[in-house]
Amino acid sequence: MTATTTAITTSPPRFVRADGPDKVTGSGRYTADLSLTGVLAAKFRYANIGHARIVRLDVTAARAMPGVFAVLTADDVPDVRFGPFVQDRTLFARDVVRFEGEIVAAVAAVNAVVAQRAVDAIVVEYEPLPVINDIEAALSVESALVHPDWQSYGAADALVRDRNDASFASITKGDVGAGMAAADHIIESRYVADGCHAVPIEPRAVVAQWEGNKVTIWTTTQVPFDARAGVCETLQLPTNRVRIIVPHLGGGFGGKCGFHYEAHIAALARVAKRPVRLVFTRREEFIAPDRxxxxxxxxxxxxxxxxxxxxxxxxxxxxxxxxxxxxxxxxxxxxxxxxxxxxxxxxxxxxxxxxxxxxxxxxxxxxxxxxxxxxxxxxxxxxxxxxxxxxxxxxxxxxxxxxxxxxxxxxxxxxxxxxxxxxxxxxxxxxxxxxxxxxxxxxxxxxxxxxSVPSGAYIKIDGDGAGQIITGAQECGTGSVMTLRDLAADELGMKPEDFELVYQDTAVAPYDMGATGSQTLLNNGRAVIAAAGQVAEQLKKLAADHLEAAEADIVLADGHAYVAGTPATTVSLVELAGIAAGGQLLIGHGSSTPAEAPxxxxxxxxxxxxxxxxxxxxxxxxxxxxxxxxxxxxxxxxxxxxxxxxxxxxxxxxxxxxxxxxxxxxxxxxxxxxxxYDDQARQRNAAxxxxxxxxxxxxxxxxxxxxxxxxxxxxxxxxxxxxxxxxxxxxxxxxxxxxxxxxxxxxxxxxxxxxxxxxxxxxxx
Amino acid sequence: MSFVIATTIAEAVAAMASGARPIAGGTDLVVGARHGKAALPQHLVAIDRIEALLVVHDTADGVTIGSGVSHSVLESHPLLASAYSGLADASALVGSPSTRNLGTIGGNIMNASPAMDTGAPLLVLGAQVELQSMRGSRRVPLSELWTGPGRTSAAPDELCVMVHIPTPLVRSGSAYLRLEYRRAMEIAVVGAAACVVLDEDGFVVSASVALTAVAPTIIMVDGLHSLAGANVPEAAVRVGVLAAGQATPISDVRASAQYRRHTVGVMARRAVEAAARRAAGDIVAIPLNRAIGIGAAS
CATH class of the missing domain: 3.30.365.10 (Aldehyde oxidase/xanthine dehydrogenase, molybdopterin binding domain)
Structure with a gap:
């Protein structure tokens, strides 16, 4: 084991991000920039109240407004409860709203102004319920319940739940009572941390378009495959009929992990028979997402x-x-x-x-x-x-x-x-x-x-020697995906600039967990190296044939293959790619194997x-x-x-x-x-x-x-x-x-x- | 909905006579509309291209500033920085560089926010606004202009065309600073401006102090005549106490009333100290907030 302590205090080496010029010059496209023929604007009706029973919900007037193409409520989508650990949520509020940003109805209309008018024309009457806004009080047995039916919800087996306690965990080691008794001093402290937000500079946007029974959804997610899973679960579709594409993402910080609104917009587009686009305001970005x-x-x-x-x-x-x-x-x-x-x-x-x-x-x-x-x-x-x-x-x-x-x-x-x-x-x-x-x-x-989680990537090199890395990984601004080019280039003796990235599209790339958990380079980096290794094997085989040398002696470097020890015996990778294009194509695939938990x-x-x-x-x-x-x-x-x-x-x-x-x-x-928060559990500073x-x-x-x-x-x-x-x-x-x-x-x-x-x-x- | 681009004051006041609202930088009107504070007016007259409103004139009895002059001009204008430093202190703190490039002194004054930055220094400098309409023009001291949050004594058809500030007295100095939680894109939690006149021995001849964001309008601190003859540290402390006592702040998401009352006293004390230093000929960099580090120790 060699521990090298490196204090990096000078300028780091030059690294050109593949997405840098697009973002800096403004030529890159973000989800809200997309325009499709006939695209409609979506707006949501939010609860705007902390806790209440819906006693009346009437969308008749909204549906009748000129320019309105679809108005959806819980009655218009499959009755599915979802959630990654506890299935306690529905796409639209059903009977009860439990926070101010809960969606009661969704509208698609010719433009955002008409959509907002239709949202305002939806009639909702509430019977207020006790607002539960103190986490310690909510744990007492006297507290009203946020989910009176919590026991009937599906949940992960490992979860320990009880009333308002959605997940209890403990870590016990040794004998803490004996340890305290042995101490010379016991120090007790109480600290309270308020909640806060991720605040990506790009507010959320979603565009959905159906072609036949397939839907393509462009969305601002950090986790395209998770978003796809959410759409498939809530709209009851197989994964191969839902395609999630993420244009450039304007930051996430975790806030754009999870499954948000892709299904609402897809459902609106299906009913409206038109593409539909949602673009959040900053206020919505603060109050609505479950992040x-x-x-x-x-x-x-x-x-x-x-x-x-x-x-x-x-x-x-x-x-x-x-x-x-x-x-x-x-x-x-x-x-x-x-x-x-x-x-x-x-x-x-x-x-x-x-x-x-x-x-x-x-x-x-x-x-x-x-x-x-x-x-x-x-x-x-x-x-x-x-x-x-x-x-x-x-x-x-x-x-x-x-x-x-x-x-x-x-x-x-x-x-x-x-x-x-x-x-x-x-x-x-x-x-x-x-x-x-x-x-x-x-x-x-x-x-x-x-x-350490599963993750996959493909690499192909076409007949002109140009490479593509086709990865399920998602770039949220950290540069992790951008770094993949360097890994592939190193394996293949090529330059990072020789590769284009094809990414953020669930229909073309293998699974990756997304830009979450600091995992992109950790897992997808290994997948890319594995994929590049397969291509390297193919190139070495071709070079060995071409140079009449042993495969094991072939070295890939500086865009060439040469025989170890005799650098003059060489062939360019472009030439090898041309040969491959007429026979066995240069395609590699890689998948990282998760490490075992210690x-x-x-x-x-x-x-x-x-x-x-x-x-x-x-x-x-x-x-x-x-x-x-x-x-x-x-x-x-x-x-x-x-x-x-x-x-x-x-x-x-x-x-x-x-x-x-x-x-x-x-x-x-x-x-x-x-x-x-105010006493009705509404955010006071959502701006x-x-x-x-x-x-x-x-x-x-x-x-x-x-x-x-x-x-x-x-x-x-x-x-x-x-x-x-x-x-x-x-x-x-x-x-x-x-x-x-x-x-x-x-x-x-x-x-x-x-x-x-x-x-x-x-x-x- | 109508939108008229005026190139002269006459065109602008004619449009206002028929109901149009003036717009220059739009940093209050447009941002407010986007935030749902108030819808954009149905009829607008753009005044940002009226050259007569873009002047800064050094006159025999003071300085005349066109209402369309931007904060970025104010913060860097040599005359203002030297003789009317408090106004430059305030202008340099408004919003962001882009806000300061677009936002104007006339807009800031007529928007009448109790948290506006330029209001307190203009008040202690004895500024008057010149209001013009088809009916003629009149001068109104700022102390008589603001009647409440977002409200002024100007008639709807009156356009603020000029701001007149009298020549400062010899051995006088002014300063503005505010409590802020960050260095840019910020609004005053509280603020204070002071104008101090010293005698040859460095004792206070007179002082005026105005407070930001602690009342429905910018307010002047009363009872400062008793400061005549006091030394500066003592005057500053007394001003701080008077300011905290006269403030009637609210509690909101930015701060509690109690905290505002305390900190406006601190701001007032420091404003007097800085104004007195300038009156004594010291160079105190603009904006004062950066020089002495409120929310921004350097």
């Missing part, structure tokens, strides 16, 4: 010896599931892992509940549960370190996991670089040097699993959805220097030092971009981004003026360093994922800097200026 980062309540308790050794950790957390269970069912176990943390703790007891409320449903947003849990745990960790009088960085060095250590769920880690990350991040921030009295550096560590020892997991064992875990440490205006509570991030173990870095410029973007997202989550994203003008200098360790059960060349990992530790590090400046932590996320000021005033609420 919002979940709010979480944390109670964390840690036992520690005087010498700083952690003896036990107990935690209880409750997460806002919202009104329906999207992919959030696995969040309970994932959040439990993140609240236990990447620490060597012999005795662990963490319980996590995913709680139904009348809020917008939660779903995977970039590292779901992790930034909030890291914020709570790492803020708590600084409280623990303070209790025993040990510097927070030193405390982490002593207690964080390292190569060969056993983690909180009983997993023994192979070679990992967390300790090196701590050193690099703290060093890069100048930790320990004197600072003005209104500045401090906070440090936090994070971790994240790699998701074994766990000495722990038990209730509600196990596979999140307690981290395949090829990624580690990080962020050290953030913060300046605080104590008179107003306004905090400003002056510098971020981020160090990551994501295995071998394949595309340094893309890797830097991922970390920088994620850090900015983390600063927003830390200081300004949070959804607030970009009131939901405060960070801007370019707010960006501090960000130092990015990587600890590169070859990781055998990871992606190509020992690479792990990197899309989500850098979005974990920033808010926690900012919290710890603020706590140093104030003298106590800010216990609510985001740590807005007003909350910081209230904390300075001594109101810890």
């Amino acid at each position: 919002r980062r979940e709010s979480i309540v944390f109670n964390i308790e840690t036992g520690v010896l005087d010498d700083g050794t952690i003896t036990a950790r107990r935690a209880w957390l409750a997460m806002d599931n919202g009104a329906y269970t999207a992919d959030a069912a696995f969040f309970s176990q994932l959040a439990a892992m993140h609240t236990a943390g990447p620490y060597r703790i012999p005795n662990v007891q963490v319980e996590a509940h995913l709680v139904y409320t009348n809020h917008q449903p939660s779903g995977s947003v970039r590292a779901p549960t992790a930034p909030q849990a890291c914020w709570a745990l790492e803020s708590h960790t600084d409280e623990v370190a303070a209790a025993v009088g040990i510097d927070p960085v030193e405390f982490r060095r002593r207690n964080a996991v390292d190569t060969g250590a056993v983690g909180p769920s009983g997993q023994t880690y192979g070679e990992i670089g967390l300790q090196q990350c701590i050193d690099l991040a703290a060093g890069g921030a100048g930790y320990g040097q004197p600072l003005p009295d209104d500045e401090a550096i906070g440090v936090a560590i994070g971790w994240w699993p790699s998701f 074994p766990l020892a000495g722990s038990s997991c209730v509600g196990d959805l596979g999140m307690a064992a981290f395949v090829a875990p990624q580690f990080s440490c962020h050290a953030v220097r913060v300046k605080l205006d104590r008179d107003t509570g306004v905090a400003r991030v002056l510098h971020v030092s981020a160090a990551h173990d994501s295995g071998i870095i394949i595309n340094p410029i893309g890797a830097h971009g991922q970390v920088e973007g994620a850090v900015m997202m983390g600063i927003g989550q830390a200081l300004s981004e949070g959804t607030t 970009l003026l009131e939901y405060k994203l960070q801007t370019c003008a707010d960006a501090p200098p960000i130092l990015v360093q990587f600890v590169e360790i070859f990781t055998p059960d990871a992606g190509p060349r020992g690479a792990k994922g990197l899309a989500e990992a850098p979005n974990i530790a920033t808010a926690a590090a900012i919290s710890n800097a603020l706590a140093k400046l104030i003298g106590r932590p800010v216990r609510q996320l985001p740590m807005t200026a007003e909350r910081v000021w209230n904390t300075i005033q001594g109101d810890a609420s």
Whole structure:
């Protein structure tokens, strides 16, 4: 094993994204840009109320309006309940609405103005039901139920459900009672994280067109095959009659994972007998999709010896599931892992509940549960370190996991670089040097699993030597798909520019899980290398015949095949491609084989959805220097030092971009981004003026360093994922800097200026 | 629905006499319509091509600014930056670069938002607007213009054509700053402008202070005559207390009333300090928010 610590502080090498020129020059086309002959505009009628029974729904007037081609309600689509883990949802509200963004009806009309008029002409009368908007109160036995029929819903076998608790998970290791009893100090903390949003700059859009009994849907999804599965399930169609195409995607951040609206628009188009286009407003983007980062309540308790050794950790957390269970069912176990943390703790007891409320449903947003849990745990960790009088960085060095250590769920880690990350991040921030009295550096560590899943790709090289990579992978802006060209080119001795990418089309490419779970390069990269390997075999065989040499001696490099040791004996790959075009065509296919989950020892997991064992875990440490205006509570991030173990870095410029973007997202989550609700469970700040994203003008200098360790059960060349990992530790590090400046932590996320000021005033609420 | 492009003030006020609403940058009107705040008016007259509204004149008794002058011109104009710094501070904070290129001082004033940035500095600088209609023209002090959120004392057919600001007194300086949660695309949580006149020994001769986003309109802080003779730090502290006391803020999604009341006092105190530094001849970079780091420590 060779651990090479590479501090990348200079300009990364040049990397030209295949989709870059199109996006930069404006010639690229996004879903909302598509125009089809006779296309109609779609609009939805939303509940606009938190919880109510529908006592009257009348679409007669809307249907009769000139220019209206289709008005659909639950009565007009198959009566199917769907959901990846709990089948608690329908395309249209049936009898009851459970959140403000629930769809009651859909309209297709000649244009958006007419469609909106028709939406307004739909008559809906409600009988209000009790609004369930407090996650802790919703767990009490007295609480009204969001889904009184929850027991009758289909659900994954592993789920542990009870009333408003849609998914319970626990991780138990050792004897936490004995561990607490042995401790010199027990520190208890409560933290509350508000929900927030992914906020891709491109709002959602869907266009659907039927030809005979087949439908083509252009859509802004990060997960085309998942979207197809949703259409097939809800409209009861076989997969080969539904084609999902994703034009350029204007960002996702997890917000465009899952299945959203493709079926509604396809159903409208079928009834209207015309293509139909949906384009969301920013407000719709905020209130409607089941992809919002979940709010979480944390109670964390840690036992520690005087010498700083952690003896036990107990935690209880409750997460806002919202009104329906999207992919959030696995969040309970994932959040439990993140609240236990990447620490060597012999005795662990963490319980996590995913709680139904009348809020917008939660779903995977970039590292779901992790930034909030890291914020709570790492803020708590600084409280623990303070209790025993040990510097927070030193405390982490002593207690964080390292190569060969056993983690909180009983997993023994192979070679990992967390300790090196701590050193690099703290060093890069100048930790320990004197600072003005209104500045401090906070440090936090994070971790994240790699998701090892099936994924496929084809490669073909046509008679002129031009290559195509035909992949099921989806590009959401990270550049992962773009990097595939480099992998194929390396295998075949060609240039990245020799390949065009054919992607984001379920009808032409094999399955991939999509731009989710930091998995694209990890899994599809291996598939592409496997496909390229098949083509390389074919080329070597052709070259061996042509050069009258042994196949094993053929080397592919610089667009040529040559005989090892005699570079003059050569033939161009273009010539070989021409020969192949007249005989055995150059076609390769590849599929990655998922790695097995690492074994766990000495722990038990209730509600196990596979999140307690981290395949090829990624580690990080962020050290953030913060300046605080104590008179107003306004905090400003002056510098971020981020160090990551994501295995071998394949595309340094893309890797830097991922970390920088994620850090900015983390600063927003830390200081300004949070959804607030009124007492009817409606969002109060569903607009970009009131939901405060960070801007370019707010960006501090960000130092990015990587600890590169070859990781055998990871992606190509020992690479792990990197899309989500850098979005974990920033808010926690900012919290710890603020706590140093104030003298106590800010216990609510985001740590807005007003909350910081209230904390300075001594109101810890 | 009608849309007229005026190239002279006469054409513009004629269109307004028949019911048209003026539009220049559209940064309030169009954005508001898109957000469902208010539908676009049925009849519009574009005034952005009227050259007479695009002037900045240095006159014997002050400066005259055409209502169509954009924020980006205001923030970088040498005369304004030196003698009317508070207005430049405010103009430099509006929205984004594109908002500042399109948005105008006349639009900002007549939109009458209590959170507008240019309002407080214009008020402390003693600005008047010149309103013109088919019936003639009149000058209205800003203190008599705003009557409530989005409301002014101007008649519907009156066009704001000019903003007149008197020549500042010797040894005077002005400043504006606001509480903001981010550096761009932001709206004032609260804000304050100050104009301070010092004597030769650096004591306060007079001060005027106006507050942003803590009342239905931009308001002047009362009772500042007692500051005459005070030293600057003491005056600044007293202004802060008076400002917090006179503010009548609301609680909304941006901030609670309590937090606004506290922070407007901080803003007022700092505005007085910065204005006094400028009055004493110190160079304090524009915008003040970046110079002293409210929401943006440098």
